[in-house]
Amino acid sequence: MKKLFWILVTISAVMLIAGCGGGAKKSEKLKAGFVYVGPVSDAGWTTSHDQGRLAMEELDFVGESVFVESVPEGADAVRVITELAESGCNIIFTTSFGYMDPTLEVAKQYPDITFLHATGYKTAPNFTNYMGKxxxxxxxxxxxxxxxxxxxxxxxxxxxxxxxxxxxxxxxxxxxxxxxxxxxxxxxxxxxxxxxxxxxxxxxxxxxxxxxxxxxxxxxxxxxxxxxxxxxxxxxxxxxxxxxxxxxxxxxPVWHWGIYYKDVATKVHEGTWTNEPIWWDMSTGVTGLxxxxxxxxxxxxxxxxxxxxxxxxxxxxxxxxxxxxxxxxxxxxxxxxxxxxxxxxxxxxxxxxxxxxxxxx
Amino acid sequence: MFKIKLEQKERVSKREDIIITLSAIGIALVLSGIFIAFNGVNPFVALWKVFTSALGSPYGISETLVKAIPLIFTGLAVGIALNSKLWNIGAEGQLFAGATLATAFVIYGPVLPKPLELTVLVTLGAIGGALWAAIPALLKIKFKMNEVISTLLLNYVAINIADYFLFGPWKGKDNFPYTPEFPVEARFSRIGFGRVHAGLFLALALVVLLYILIYHTKTGYKLRMTGASLKAAKYAGINIKKMMFMVFLLSGALAGLAGVSQISGIEYKFHQHISTGYGYTGIIVAWLARTNPFIIVIFAVFLSIMLKGADSLQIAMRLPAAVGTVMQALILFAILGSELFKNYNIKLIRGK
Missing domain, CATH: 3.40.50.2300 (Response regulator)
Incomplete structure (x- = not known):
């Protein structure tokens, strides 16, 4: 019991220090949010996106990103995407078809944030869809x-x-x-x-x-x-x-989403991003065997x-x-x-x- | 060596009941905290985050209510059955049955003026849920089939029937399993507070009505008596079978209303994800609330806070989604475990 107490105290202390550190170096880095349909450990679709997310984090103008996994494709998604927007994300990826309308709904409320939806077909000035061939x-x-x-x-x-x-x-x-x-x-x-x-x-x-x-x-x-x-x-x-x-x-057949995520992050960072839908072919390397x-x-x-x-x-x-x-x-x-x-x-x-x-x- | 001996209690006082329930929730929260700590996050900060994200802003409160609405319906559904010691594990399926029947009217029926259209949808939702609950009710009354199993298994049947329509005749123009958006006439109005919709008033009205029914009518007395002692109820001349059948229909109807409230209140269409297990979470709500309709509202809000908080924890604390599920499971475990303390005195006896 005593051991557990000290573990808890240590964890609390570490969290406090980590928290303060984060607040102190307020930066202009891009913060990305991801909405996943499955758990990050699904070993399939969601894992491939999460690897892409981590690859994107390697860019020096991209800060730590955040994800929400196993989000139901309905009214709950609107809330989760809104919370991501409110938490300071500048760029939000939603990675399943059912998030199309919820993402569009939130995108209209946050014109300064870029929203990207995988596998859909709708667009708006700050919202588009992406997929690979x-x-x-x-x-x-x-x-x-x-x-x-x-x-x-x-x-x-x-x-x-x-x-x-x-x-x-x-x-x-x-x-x-x-x-x-x-x-x-x-x-x-x-x-x-x-x-x-x-x-x-x-x-x-x-x-x-x-x-x-x-x-x-x-x-x-x-x-x-x-x-x-x-x-x-x-x-x-x-x-x-x-x-x-x-x-x-x-x-x-596998996805290498990092290639696309790095590209879109760079464009958003440089201000050259457009809402043109993306359907990249194999030559880009976004898919392969x-x-x-x-x-x-x-x-x-x-x-x-x-x-x-x-x-x-x-x-x-x-x-x-x-x-x-x-x-x-x-x-x-x-x-x-x-x-x-x-x-x-x-x-x-x-x-x-x-x-x-x-x-x- | 010690032996543990259980002695059946004569009765539990109201005060004892409340203390044991609250302790169970407390224990569940402490266990959740330990689990969160093992994920490298300060559990106090995490739990604080859960409650502030749900109640710390008007937006948070409105979203908490949005998620509480279906839980009030399903909590009432499971609760009314528990009053007469009947187990309805089938609220999830009845929810889908209600939603399916109501959606059929939206798709095949005429578009009526809004008040009429909504009356029809609400009625059909209740009928759909009640019909689905009538199956296990008849199986129990005619063939003595255990309702826990029949209601549970019928959930999968109801969901598969809904899937049949969603993937076949009702699928959208883009070939995805969604019905087209409902016309304005088929939508509950919002009440001017975030996404909170009129389904909340329907739910609260039912809470009052059910409270009166259970505690202030002859039928309610019979209902509770059936739950308290089957033998005594029989001896008093209550038609047990009729009573059970009625309770099942009422329970199913309430769950069916949860379905209508989801499709007409928040989703504006029918699809696979209109319920995120509300029928099952309703069981926890009803158990926590000990069947009193007003207390069901409190625990529906509590469970809504926990479910919603789990998503906020992912964003703010980078905790995995499983934390939410684990917390919910721990609460259920603690509550079920606490039953032991309510029904038995536990004594340690020195043995060999």
């Missing part, structure tokens, strides 16, 4: 998957039937079928970004159904663990997930490197002829989907086994 990395991962698959059957644990997720499933499938025209991708929805147990179950279901490659659009490492336990291969997502599945994990598992042969690595170079030179992933999974021709020969069409895509390409729920009307 991770579908390009998904296409590359699809090639690796199909090359390593024996059955040609792959399982995809997917969060929501929204355009972003549909686009990534399509790109993965197109990549896989570019090297194995018979490859199929089974999709199971979890209706949640982060639900490790449910994601693991979905992966196990598909493994039992004969899938020997498991990949995911969800945020946890659950599917990876399922693949490792079942002795099949897997493709991670968002962050390098190899530590959860050292044998199974072949590679993962994580290091390969040693079982991936050199021949496959070379092929992927070749395709990567050609995508950077001329992205033809969503160029016709493209058929949907009901056999209907959706894109004519030689015609490319526009960015707008890619961003709102709501049909699966041929080879995807799954259904997108229909809307009213």
């Amino acid at each position: 991770i579908y390009q990395s998904k296409y590359l991962a699809g090639i690796v998957a199909a090359k390593m698959s024996k059955t040609g059957k792959m399982g995809y644990v997917a969060p929501f039937p929204i355009p972003e997720v549909v686009r990534l499933i399509n790109a993965f499938t197109l990549g896989a079928r570019s090297v194995n025209p018979d490859a199929t991708v089974q999709v199971l929805w979890t209706n949640s970004w982060f639900d490790p147990v449910h994601e693991k179950e979905a992966a196990n279901t598909m493994i039992a159904d004969g899938c020997d490659i498991i990949t995911q659009g969800t945020d946890s490492a659950g599917p990876q663990e399922a693949a490792e336990a079942a002795g099949v291969h897997s493709i991670g997502y968002d962050s390098d997930m190899s530590m959860f599945a050292p044998k199974a994990h072949l590679t993962a 994580s290091p390969y598992n040693e079982v991936v042969p050199q021949e496959v690595r070379d092929q992927v490197a070749e395709v990567k170079a050609s995508i950077i030179a001329d992205d033809q992933i969503f160029t016709g002829p493209l058929y949907d999974n009901m056999g209907k021709k959706r894109v004519e020969d030689g015609v490319a989907l526009t960015d707008g069409e890619k961003l709102s895509i709501q049909w699966f390409v041929k080879g995807v086994k799954g259904k997108i729920p229909e809307a009213k009307e």
Whole structure:
């Protein structure tokens, strides 16, 4: 008990000193606030953003940043974003689709603060959206998957039937079928970004159904663990997930948000920031593949490197002829989907086994 | 060696009851403090921050009230059932059932003048919640199925039904699982204090009505008697089954109103996150308040302060989000543990 008392006293003292120190050196440094949809330890989407946040802090004009994790995507988000604005942040990042309207609502109240929203589409003078063309990395991962698959059957644990997720499933499938025209991708929805147990179950279901490659659009490492336990291969997502599945994990399409966060912080600092929406491609380095598992042969690595170079030179992933999974021709020969069409895509390409729920009307 | 012996108490005095409840909260706060200290933060500063962020400014107070509104509804829902010793763990599902039914009217029904539209929505919300609660009620009365299990499991069913509509027929133009924004007619007015909306008045009116019902009517007397002793109630000629059924419907209706209050009061649309576990937090509220409606308001505000404070702690103290969940869990543990002290005298006996 006495020990605990002294621990508490020491901690209090340290906190007091640290607190005073912070107040004394009042600086003009940029203070960034982040709103996360999952815990920073999700090993996926939120982890990738948090690594970006830490990378941004390395800039000498950026001060210590602050984040709020596991924020519900509803009315609570408005309060959290407001509190961040009130706490002195000059630049606020909200990193899930559901924060779009809440962020916009708060942005209108604080015209001097720059608000950035990942994965949305709305803008305002001090508010814009940002995303990277991770579908390009998904296409590359699809090639690796199909090359390593024996059955040609792959399982995809997917969060929501929204355009972003549909686009990534399509790109993965197109990549896989570019090297194995018979490859199929089974999709199971979890209706949640982060639900490790449910994601693991979905992966196990598909493994039992004969899938020997498991990949995911969800945020946890659950599917990876399922693949490792079942002795099949897997493709991670968002962050390098190899530590959860050292044998199974072949590679993962990953985010390097630090590249974008450093850029936007510099522009805000220099006063050159504009509210132009950002959708960066692979050449910027904001997305890419994580290091390969040693079982991936050199021949496959070379092929992927070749395709990567050609995508950077001329992205033809969503160029016709493209058929949907009901056999209907959706894109004519030689015609490319526009960015707008890619961003709102709501049909699966041929080879995807799954259904997108229909809307009213 | 000592042995611990438990002796059943005859009765607990009101004073003893209050002291034990407050001590339980105190113990929970001390344990939370220790947990916070292990995260390298001064627990006194942290707890001070929790309360000042919630009550230290008009904005903080308004946001505390906004979050307290659904907790009053769900607290009342769980509390009314507890009055007759029935466990409604299903307020979360009933909340979604109420919201789903009300949303169906917004989407498929005509847009009525505001007072009429809101009356319809509130009524449908109550009916939705009540219907969902009727299932475990019938299962209990007809087949003696334990209501703890049936109400809990039906939560997942209700949420999945809501998901079906959100991901299918009701999804937004951008293909995200959100209904379109509700028209102005389907929104509660704000009362001119931050985001606080008229749902607060509805909640407070129900608090008064329920207080009168429980403590000043014959039905309320029967209800409490059913809770106090089933045998005595039967002996007194009370129709227990009818009583239970009624309590369940009322409980479900109250939880359903929490759903309407969320969609019409603050979110202005239906989506997956209209409740952040309000149905479950309502259980803690009801347990702390010992079923008295007025005290439920106090503890709804208290839990709102804790939940909201957890977010503020992340910003001000860099504490992980889990701190909030841990604090809530510690309070529940302490309260449940304190039941032992209310019902038993604890004696140490020297043994072998």
